Amino acid sequence: MLLRHTPPEVLERTSLTVNPAKTCQPVGAMYAALGIHNCLPHSHGSQGCCAYHRSALTRHYKEPVMAATSSFTEGTSVFGGQANLLQALQTIFATYNPEIVAVHTTCLSETIGDDLGQIIAKARTDGKIPEGKHVFHASTPSYVGSHVTGFSNMVKAMTNYFAESTQETKSQINILPGWVEPSDMRELKSLAATLGVKVVLYPDTTNVLDQPLTGVHDFYPKGGATVEDLRSAGDSIATIALGPSTSTDAAGELKSKCNVPASVLELPIGLQATDRFIDTLRTIADVKVPESINDERGRLLDMMADMNQYVSGKRVALYGDPDQLVSLSEFLVCLGMKPSYVVTGTPAQDFETRMKTALGDEFCGAKIKRGQGADMYIMHQWIKNDSVDLLIGNTYGKYIARDENIPFVRHGFPILDRVGHSYFPTVGYAGAIRLLEKILGVIMDKQDRDAPEERFELTM
């Protein structure tokens, strides 16, 4: 057993993180920046940061991921990163010719105190940024928050840089999708289109990290929100910000800078959260929900009814990012399941409050931990003391699932050992159907696998 060293006795750890349930800010910033068309993400730090983030995203999406780095050296740590960034911008525009460079910082550049705003302004004065090109930055110190914070900061930064109010309201609604998969973003756009609502969705990684095979390597894939999209977000009727941890800040920026009112919703994962999303969109756009969407909802509800006996009362451990965990928990509760352990390495202040809303009466029975020390190790210890029927989270759960023989549904970032998340959404009614199918699949597979011969049945 790989995790044989994990004892069931829980001792207080003050300083040690074992098997984290998070990673650092810059990877989130890089993912968000990839959701802009013709944009090259740029990592202002050591070369390794950029290599790790690109590798992590490539492993998750099985797609090429392009990003540049300031390639810090020993001298940089003494004299600061200004020379590196100026050189970098020159190299980038000469060699890769993007329309936009989205710079994010790292622990090193933050610690040595580089002032990115000033350096980019200097680059502009020095003529290192060609006419009509854009360079903006997000501050993403790795020792604050988590990858989720990095995503949020980058979306806020792109909003701040691009969104403009021309005082002429456009008949469109902004959707900030939060950190979800390209498949989810595709589904959100498709739902809006079915409702007949024009939306501006950003960041948008569809056709960026789920590119079709075309026989060529597009350095800048055809997808991504365009500069025009991002600008016009300031003229939209309203913003629907999905995922409070990832989208609230950008929505606030749209409100304060362009006076676009915002509704912040939990991610539309599961029946009720999707209901709220559809209802908000319907209300703001003043449209009727078409029969096709009602039917899809009906099919989900039908499946939940058909299958209730297989999931009712099952205890679930889940870990990952706050936005996903809150909505997943709500869905599990409405299936009659019991989210028993919920862990996120992300220190989101409002997490308990949101979980309380999502869990309702089940809140008291659940162990919830966030931030420092909220890692996979503690979750495993809880499970060792009182096991669960289902585990939901990213690939790093596979050790626990194997050691403790627990059915395991992969969800979140990163998924390194399975495919599907790029193609099939988990948001919307269709997404909930897929989630439920996956949950049922693993639970029933285990039942079949473990059943003694006489109890192994054709129908279940």
Added chain:
Amino acid sequence: MEQALQERQRQIYRKGEQPFQLDCDKQSASGSVSQRACVFCGSRVVLYPIADAIHIVHGPIGCAAYTWDIRGSLSSGPELHRLSFSTDLREMDVVMGGEKKLYAALIELIENYKPNAAFVYATCIVGIIGDDVDAICKRVNQEKGIPVLPVHSEGFKGTKKDGYTAACDAMFQLVGTAPVDDVPPISINILGDFNLAGEIWIIREYFEKMGVHVVSTITGDARVRDIQRSHGAALNLVQCSGSMSHLAKSMKERWGIPLKRVSYFGIEDMAQALYDTAEFFQDAAVKERTAALVHQELSGLLPQLDKYKNDLRGKSAAIYVGGAFKAFSLVRALRSLGMTTALVGSQTGNRDDYEQLREICDEGTIIVDDSNPLELASFLEEKNVDLFIGGVKERPIAYKLGVGFCDHNHERKEALAGFKGMLNFAREVHGTVMSPVWKLTPRQSRQKAKECAA
């Protein structure tokens, strides 16, 4: 713009078209989409497989998260190396310093896991915030009685190669700290194999069959105690010279142990490694057993290779790997499958490596140092290759172009070393090159159209 591109030109060479000159050992230009990593990455991958030690990353969480169980270095015993330990430095720690946290974390770890040693990786900001990692390591070593070794692997302090050196320096502190009375005279250390997919087990078995005792394997399936007594071996065999030369050289200086550069990839290089070792010991029985072993392995292998060779003859490949030394073996191994190499490059090769590559490559082969995805993609298209051999970041580029791919890096899942590995390699290359999927891709139809027009 001109200048940037011209500078890149100096790191690209086309054999036969110009006198040989290739810039290497250079820092990547700021702003490049380099495939390279950093010092920490170098140290971490080298030390990672030491399975009965704890490896704690001192710094913010990212570096620990990204290197958690990412390399398939198998262990025949303990698996401490596959867990992720970090001090997860936060904003307050950056202000107040992280020494207390590191000390406490080490104590907690050692008490819980009872490791035989601890490696402490100092990442980017640790030096900047002024933590004295050496002093903490020394203190914990005295209190807990196990070696606690600082690894100075701040990412910005150079390239991945400098990380290898830092790792070697840390390990060298272990060498010579355990008795070696029971080490027989015909004995070796295997340096520079990381036991991906169990490769070191294959190699080790060959040496044992030859009658050569293996004292330590560094670092695939390594144990702290074996490294501590590795100075008792008569010879160091060094593969992946980029990562391990420094340790081998230090051992030569301090303990007078000679070293040989070897490679276990491909038929020729594998056989050569065994023969060279036998030759070194000048022992008739060992030599005899070696000849018999190679003969036996080859008579089993060659007929099996033929069936793959028939399909692969005339196909061409591109190679882009971390160290150049591996590239030599790959060029030869592909040749033994009837394939040619149209492009070969590495992240960290030096002048000698590239000179040697030039010698073994065919006319027209492109040799490249520290390349980027844009360049690689354009070379793949220009040379219309059938196979790309590289690592995680290269794989999707190959596939997008409709080219087969073989991971010869951390993510290989089949043992590719040894004679047995050569067969796996042939099977894997054959599988991907001959996949019917490529027939459906636009690249193939475009190529066909071109041929028809001609």
